[in-house]
Amino acid sequence: MRILQLHCDSIEYTPKKKEIKSAEENVSTETTRLEELVVAFVAVEKDDDSSIAQDAISQIKNSMEKIGCKKLLLYPYAHLSSNLAPPSLAMSLLKEMESLASGLDVSHSPFGWTKSYKVHVKGHPLAESSKVITKKENIPSDETESTDEELTSEALKSESKIKSFWYIMSTDGTMTPMSEFNFSNHEKLEILSKYESAKKRSVDEPPPHVALMKKMAIADYEPASDAGNMRFFPNGRLIKSLIEQYVTSRVKEYGGYEVETPIMYDSHHPSMVSYFNRFPARQYNIDSEGKKLFLRFAACFGQFLMANDFQLSYKNLPYRLYELTRYSFRREQSGELVGLRRLRAFTMPDCHAFCKDLEQSIEEIKIRFDLSQSVLKDLGIEESDYEMAIRFTEEFYNENKKPIQELVKKLGKPVLIEMWKERFFYFVLKWEFNFIDNLGKASALSTDQIDVENGSRYGIEFVDENNVKKNPIILHNSPSGAIERIIFVLLEKAAFDIKQGRKPQFPLWLSPTQVRIVPLKDEFFDICNSLANKISSHNIRVDIDDRNESIGKRIRDAEKEWIRYIIVIGEKEANSDNLSIRDRQAGNVRELSFDDFIKEFEEQTTGKPQTGLNMPRLLSRRPQLMV
RNA sequence: GCCAAUGUAGCUCAGUCUGGCUAGAGCAUUCGACUUGUAAUCGAAAGGUCGUGGGUUCAGAUCCCAUCAUUGGCUCCA
Numbered sequence: 189m190r191i192l193q194l195h196c197d198s199i200e201y202t203p204k205k206k207e208i209k210s211a212e213e214n215v216s217t218e219t220t221r222l223e224e225l226v227v228a229f230v231a232v233e234k235d236d237d238s239s240i241a242q243d244a245i246s247q248i249k250n251s252m253e254k255i256g257c258k259k260l261l262l263y264p265y266a267h268l269s270s271n272l273a274p275p276s277l278a279m280s281l282l283k284e285m286e287s288l289a290s291g292l293d294v295s296h297s298p299f300g301w302t303k304s305y306k307v308h309v310k311g312h313p314l315a316e317s318s319k320v321i322t323k324k325e326n327i328p329s330d331e332t333e334s335t336d337e338e339l340t341s342e343a344l345k346s347e348s349k350i351k352s353f354w355y356i357m358s359t360d361g362t363m364t365p366m367s368e369f370n371f372s373n374h375e376k377l378e379i380l381s382k383y384e385s386a387k388k389r390s391v392d393e394p395p396p397h398v399a400l401m402k403k404m405a406i407a408d409y410e411p412a413s414d415a416g417n418m419r420f421f422p423n424g425r426l427i428k429s430l431i432e433q434y435v436t437s438r439v440k441e442y443g444g445y446e447v448e449t450p451i452m453y454d455s456h457h458p459s460m461v462s463y464f465n466r467f468p469a470r471q472y473n474i475d476s477e478g479k480k481l482f483l484r485f486a487a488c489f490g491q492f493l494m495a496n497d498f499q500l501s502y503k504n505l506p507y508r509l510y511e512l513t514r515y516s517f518r519r520e521q522s523g524e525l526v527g528l529r530r531l532r533a534f535t536m537p538d539c540h541a542f543c544k545d546l547e548q549s550i551e552e553i554k555i556r557f558d559l560s561q562s563v564l565k566d567l568g569i570e571e572s573d574y575e576m577a578i579r580f581t582e583e584f585y586n587e588n589k590k591p592i593q594e595l596v597k598k599l600g601k602p603v604l605i606e607m608w609k610e611r612f613f614y615f616v617l618k619w620e621f622n623f624i625d626n627l628g629k630a631s632a633l634s635t636d637q638i639d640v641e642n643g644s645r646y647g648i649e650f651v652d653e654n655n656v657k658k659n660p661i662i663l664h665n666s667p668s669g670a671i672e673r674i675i676f677v678l679l680e681k682a683a684f685d686i687k688q689g690r691k692p693q694f695p696l697w698l699s700p701t702q703v704r705i706v707p708l709k710d711e712f713f714d715i716c717n718s719l720a721n722k723i724s725s726h727n728i729r730v731d732i733d734d735r736n737e738s739i740g741k742r743i744r745d746a747e748k749e750w751i752r753y754i755i756v757i758g759e760k761e762a763n764s765d766n767l768s769i770r771d772r773q774a775g776n777v778r779e780l781s782f783d784d785f786i787k788e789f790e791e792q793t794t795g796k797p798q799t800g801l802n803m804p805r806l807l808s809r810r811p812q813l814m815v
Numbered sequence: 816g817c818c819a820a821u822g823u824a825g826c827u828c829a830g831u832c833u834g835g836c837u838a839g840a841g842c843a844u845u846c847g848a849c850u851u852g853u854a855a856u857c858g859a860a861a862g863g864u865c866g867u868g869g870g871u872u873c874a875g876a877u878c879c880c881a882u883c884a885u886u887g888g889c890u891c892c893a
Contacts, residue, residue, distance in 0.1 A: 253890085256816050394886050402826090411884065470891090486893075521816055522884095524891060613893065632892080664893095709850055736850080744854035758852060770853060777853065812825080812843055 189236045189244050189281075190268040192229040194307065195255055195315040199227050201263075201305035203298050210275045211300025220297070225259035226252050227307060230285075231268035232278035236321075241281040244321045245288045251317065252292065256470070256521070262286055262296040263305075275300060354381065355605040357578070361593035363605060374602055376624045380575040381604050383630045396626050396683030397676050398527040400692075404750070405813040406675065407528060416525040416532030418672070421813055423700040426802040428535070428671055430698055433797040435537045435563060435668045436512055442559050444510030444539045449490020451515070452481045459493065459646050470519040472532075483517035487538035488664065492646035495542060500650035502544045505660060506552050510539040512671075528676035529631055535671040542643075542660040544650065549638055549661040550591045557595060557619070560634035560667040564621065566796070567674055568695040571599070573623055573681065574633060579606040580617040584638075588617075595619060614641035615664075623673075625680045626687070633669035633677070682750075691772065693750050697796035700803070702789070703730040704746045708739060708758035716757050719767075720805060726786050727798040733807045747772060753789075 202219040228248055252260065262282055266272055273281070279299050286294050297303060309315055354366035356377070371378035401407045406424035410417055420428055440446060452474060453460055460482075472483040484490065491509045500507065515533040524530055541556070543549035561571070576599050578592060585592060585607060596603045620635035642648075643659030652658050668674055682692035696702060703723055707716045716732050723730040733742045739756065746754050754770040755761075761768055766779045780788070804810050 253816095258816085398886085409885075415884075488893090518892080521891060523816065523818095523887095523889080526886080530892080615893085618893095627887095637893090706853085708852060711850095738849095738856055739851055739853060741855050742851095742853090747854050754853075756853060760852080768853085 189233055189240050189319075189321045190231045191244060191248070191319040191321070192265070192268060193248065193251065193317050193319065194227045194229075195257060195310045196225055196227050197308040197310055198223045199225065199261060199305060199307045201297050201303045203301040203303050205302055206300060207302050208275055208300045210279075212279070212298045215298040215301060222259065222261055222295070224257065225261055226255075226257050227261045227263055229263045229265035229268060230282065231264075231266055232273040232281050233269050233271050234273050236273055236277070236281055238281070238284060240321050241284045242288060244319070245285045247319055247321065249289065249292065255315075258291075259293040260289055260295075262294065264297065264299045351609065353607045353609075354384075355607065356381070357593070357596050357603045357605050359597050359600060359602065361589070361596065366604070369602070377575045377602055377604060379624050379628050380577065380622050380630045383628070384577065384604060384606070393627065395527055395529065395629075395680070396687075397529070397679035400679040400683055401528055401675070404679075406679075407672075414532060415522055416520060416530070418528065418531065418533070422802040424675070426700050426799065427675060427694070427698050430797050430799060431567060431668070431671050431674055432512055432514075432535065432537075433799075434566065435671070436510070437797065438559065438563050438566075439508075439510045439537060439539050439667060442508070442539075442555065444508040446510050446512075447491065447494060449487065449494060449511060450484075451513070451517075452483050453489050455480045455482050460489070470521070472517050472519055484513065485516055485518045487511040487513045487516070487536065488540070488642070491538070491540050492642055492648060492662075495540075495648045496646050498648075500542065500648070500660070502650055502652045505544040505650060506541045506548055508539055508541045510537070512537045516670075528672045528679070529625075529629075531670070531672055534673070537666050537668055537671070539665045539667065541663040541665070542648065542650070543663065544652065544658070544660060546588075546638075546661060549663055550588065552663055553617075553636055553638065554591070554594065554598075556636050556663065556665045556667070557598060560621065560636070560665065561598075563667040564634060567668065567678075568681070568698075569623070569633070569674070569677055571601075573677070574621040575601075575604065575624060575630070576619060576621055577604040577606065578617065578619040579608070581608050581611045583611075584616040592617070611640075614645075615639045621669075623677050623680070625677075626684055631669075631673060631676070633673060634665075634667055635669065636663055636665040639664055691750075691775075693752065693773065696752055696789075697793045697798075699750065699752060700729065701731050701749060701751050701801070702728050703753040703755065704749075704751045705730060705732045706739065706742050706746070706754060706756045707732070707734060708756060710734075712757045712762060715762055719755070719757065722782070723786075724800070726790070727800075728786075728789060729799075729801045731801060731803070731805050731807060735808050743770070753785075 198221065200219055200221045203215050203217050226248070230244075248260065252258070262285060264278065264282060272278070282296060282299060286296055355363040356366055356369040357363050366381055371381075401424070404423060405421045406427065407418045407420045409415075410419040436446060455461070455473075456479075471485055474481040474483065491511060495507075495509065498507075512535065514535045516536045517533050519532055520530060525532065539556075541549070541552050543552055564574070565571075576596075578595065580592065615637040618635065618637040620632040622630040622632050624630055639662040642662055648660055648662075649657045650660055678694060678698075682694075685692045693699075705716045705720055707713050713732075713734060716734075720730045720732055733746065735742065737745075743754060743756075750772070752772050754772070755767050756770070766781055767785060768777055769780050769785060770777045
């Protein structure tokens with residue numbers, strides 16, 4: 189069976205006259221117009237049978253799901269093949285396909301008629317495809333049984349290649365099937381496991397970080413943009429910028445070289461075409477002077493295309509390229525977007541390491557594993573906050589048990605394993621850290637992958653010891669995951685603290701205001717201002733609450749902004765060398781000399797990026813942000 | 816994208832079921848008084864196309880339809 193499949197804005201067809209005796213009866217010769225649909229031109233061939241029809245319709249369904257279209261027109265089209273089946277068989281198989289297309293709004297144009305038609309095809313990369321479907325050997329079905337008998341078995345069969353086998357790997361390297369693992373001391377891992385293996389969870393409250401991101405004046409939805417494209421207020425931009433700077437500095441320290449690549453690419457570029465066919469994505473499309481451009485959904489393209497132009501020797505490897513994408517775009521389904529957790533535009537640190545062989549890539553992945561853990565820790569995300577998942581092919585596991593077990597050992601707690609019988613994606617192994625939030629949802633943070641396919645796809649080559657050209661193995665690491673998602677985690681953790689009756693806080697180095705000075709009366713303002721100058725000369729973000737409010741009110745407001753240090757200046761302090769410092773974390777007021785205070789402060793922020801206040805120093809000059 | 820819920824002042828919410836006085840409150844804002852010792856000083860003023868568009872009605876925040884956004888579930892997450 190041969191199929192030409194087109195994703196169309198519209199089609200109009202008019203049956204003209206019967207072409208063969210056995211043509212379909214009772215056909216209206218009116219013009220039929222359909223909109224927003226997939227048209228499948230179908231030629232049924234000699235050896236086709238019912239199983240081919242089933243296979244065909246499941247493939248069509250599959251791709252229609254990917255492009256999010258529900259209407260299908262089956263259009264008998266003999267000209268695709270020179271080996272046609274007899275009309276009776278063709279008609280019955282077409283009918284079968286139509287009846288199998290459950291869940292789709294399906295129709296067909298009359299069989300055996302000459303028809304005129306007008307078709308308007310959409311321009312996106314997945315709009316056009318052709319399929320040739322022939323009989324294949326009966327593949328024995330996998331041992332995992334389907335729990336949902338109602339799904340069409342044919343659809344399941346065609347997906348059997350990506351059937352997953354779930355295990356838990358303990359720190360001693362043993363693998364226990366997930367269903368047999370005792371999760372009693374691993375509550376979060378159980379949540380991740382259930383979440384990943386698609387068990388239902390019902391929650392009916394909004395995620396706490398959404399309220400906090402507004403209340404703390406960090407970020408908000410921008411109604412004038414597309415959903416999932418956020419605006420960041422001064423506080424949010426400051427926090428985001430510091431995290432970006434920090435992750436970048438750590439990757440450079442590890443050996444990544446920072447580059448910058450375009451955010452949009454030509455979907456007809458040869459590398460893109462094959463990438464798309466391999467991994468259909470929902471992306472933003474832009475038409476420009478006849479070019480069909482799309483907004484990148486990762487930094488891979490730019491870096492691979494760049495590496496393609498490098499003259500690489502095995503002596504150069506591993507070679508690491510790094511980019512922090514502001515932004516990567518994925519047009520996620522609207523129903524999937526949530527606050528800062530799942531966005532359509534997000535900032536992603538993405539570091540690729542080009543390695544000469546598997547051995548080198550395995551050494552490299554260990555280094556990056558440590559880097560990722562360390563970066564998260566410094567961002568305030570501890571090991572206990574996340575669970576690890578490792579996904580690999582069975583073949584890779586059988587040949588590389590030791591390094592996999594080593595990763596689990598490094599983490600020091602059991603890990604969720606997903607194993608595939610065959611390689612379906614471009615990688616043979618992928619690990620990631622998943623944060624489990626207040627509502628029991630898992631979000632991937634750090635991740636690394638061993639990519640064995642894109643080296644050749646993008647024509648990236650290096651010359652080995654024997655003067656032979658080879659394609660490198662490529663690792664794809666994001667040491668932190670999306671920056672927005674880090675903020676999401678910090679806010680979810682804060683929300684958890686609030687729930688537990690603890691004071692929420694940001695890591696000191698990320699606080700928009702680190703120190704607030706409160707003059708007791710107007711007459712102390714000048715002292716406060718020169719104190720603020722002195723403090724900010726140490727790269728500390730300090731502001732002054734000069735508003736005409738009671739001292740109680742101003743302390744309360746500072747607490748509500750999660751400001752760590754509050755310094756009240758009154759009669760006593762004006763005549764003393766010491767400062768009265770209210771430490772929000774300790775919950776007390778201490779007398780400290782200026783130098784001791786600076787010392788205490790700097791001990792907590794060494795090694796972290798610094799930047800000045802991103803708002804007026806005087807609170808009286810600051811607009812209130814109530815969002 | 817599908818199903819459901821929600822949408823009233825800058826923010827948080829009442830009022831909607833059962834249509835009917837000038838749509839209310841707290842916080843924030845502005846003005847005035849107070850000049851403060853570690854989580855909310857007092858008073859006044861100003862602030863609203865009730866998400867948007869249509870419909871039913873003498874009359875719509877309230878009932879009906881459509882649409883947009885958010886949130887939850889499904890699907891998805893290279």
